Amino acid sequence: MEHGWYERLENYFPEHELKSPAQMEELFEEHPAYLREQTDEYLIIYANFEEFIFIDYLLVNPKTRGGGIGTRVINAFKQRGKTLLAEVEPATHANPDTEKRVHFYLKNGFRKAQNIDYTRETADGTSYTMDIYYWSPSSTSERDILEQMQVVCDQIHNFHAKQHYGRLPADPDDVLTWKP
Incomplete structure (x- = not known):
């Protein structure tokens, strides 16, 4: 099931x-933390760092969505005993999928980081905001979450980015802001 993973992402995100x-x-070939698991039921692309796991993309097959597959995948990741991070598009009534994604993470015990603003730009300069959701097996501060997101930006989003995009799409100093 190696084929078609990118098309699956394109059809949903x-x-x-x-x-x-x-x-x-x-990233798959050169970054040891960046991994992909894929079945007919789901596709998850993530970065498994020493202290945390960043869920870059999680997609459940539309034919089986709502059947608990995503929760089983998340629960398997929780068993690793690390903080889990995800970037989630803010919920809007205009896009029911955004509301479903937010509900999914909340239902699975994630919390929205209240003190972190995360705003990126598309290639044409249009700004868009993502929310940071996290789950942790122990008490963790949002400052820790911010530091982990800085690692994600540096090591994952900006990996060979100048070569691919001619710019850094997620310079942590520009895209992440602490709001007290």
Whole structure:
């Protein structure tokens, strides 16, 4: 089931949230933390760091969505005993999928980081905001979450980014802001 993973992402996620297929292939080949698991039921792409796991993309097959598969995947990741991080598009009534994604993470015990603003730009300069959701097996501060997101931006989003996009799409000093 190696084929078709990028097409599955393209059919579900907004274009501005997708990395280029070339950048992702390089991440899989060259970054030891960047991994992909895929079955007919789900696709998850994540970075498994020593202290935390960043869920870059999680997609459940539309034919089986709502059957608990996503929760089983998340629960398996929780068993690893690390903080889990996810970037989630803010919920809007105009896009029911956004509301479903937020509900999914909340239902699975994630919390929205209240003190972190995360705003990125598309290639044409249009700003968009993502929310940071996290789950932790122990008490963790949002300052810790901010530091982990800085690692994600540096090591995952910006991996060979100048070569692929001619810019850094997620310079942590520009895209992440602490709001007291």
